[in-house]
Structures are given as C-alpha cells and as structure tokens.
Amino acid sequence: MNPLIKLTQSYENGAIPKETYELILKRFSLVSDGIKRIEKASSINYPVAYVEPSIIVSGNSNSLDIGILYARTIPLIINDSIQVVIQISAPLVAYGLKGTIHAILAHEFLHYLELVT
Numbered sequence: 001m002n003p004l005i006k007l008t009q010s011y012e013n014g015a016i017p018k019e020t021y022e023l024i025l026k027r028f029s030l031v032s033d034g035i036k037r038i039e040k041a042s043s044i045n046y047p048v049a050y051v052e053p054s055i056i057v058s059g060n061s062n063s064l065d066i067g068i069l070y071a072r073t074i075p076l077i078i079n080d081s082i083q084v085v086i087q088i089s090a091p092l093v094a095y096g097l098k099g100t101i102h103a104i105l106a107h108e109f110l111h112y113l114e115l116v117t
Helices: 005-012 018-042 090-095 098-116
Strands: 048-052 056-059 066-069 071-078 081-089
Touching (some): 081 090, 090 098
Parallel strands (some): 048 081
16 A cells, blocks of 8 residues: 555645645655664564545543544454554654654554554
C-alpha cells in the first residue's frame, strides 16, 4: 500500500495546496525513518501505515475539553482476520518535530502490539 495515496488524491482534487503537499512529501522521510527505527529495535514489522490528509478533533460534549488526534491505530476485520492500520495525520508529518513523530509512531506501535496479543 502506498502510504501517501490519500494525500495525493486530496492534492489532485484541490483539497490540499501545492506547498503543503510538497512539504509533507519532503518530510515523510521522518515517518519512514521512525518506522525503520521501531522495527530495528523490536524485530517486529510495523503495521500498514498511511497519511490521512486531515486532522481529527475530538471533544467531550459535557465539557470544553478538546483534543487533536495526530495518529490512531485502527483494527479492521478483513476476511475473518484482524488487520491493523496506523493512520497518521498530515499536519503531524508537515509540522511535527522528528522526536515527536517518532514518539507518536512508537505509541501507536504499542497499541498495535496490544491488539495483536
């Protein structure tokens, strides 16, 4: 799976400006490096990951608390088996620090391990 396919489709549809698209493409190596780093440290393959060309804002209807989801682990049932996908937000890739991106990838990897065990 091409991890940038949804991003490219959004750019081609005019939803993402050219400058932002190019910035994310340029900085995607930080994500690739983080995944390789986690795989090397754990000796376990990282699950399928892709860049989501949006950001999710989560809130509690009973309070003013809101949160931004920069990445999330999504379990999918495909042909009676569980597949896990890591969704990484485009703003994280575009504007996140290297250490932050790697930490978030590692955090999502822990969710993945929890799901598969």
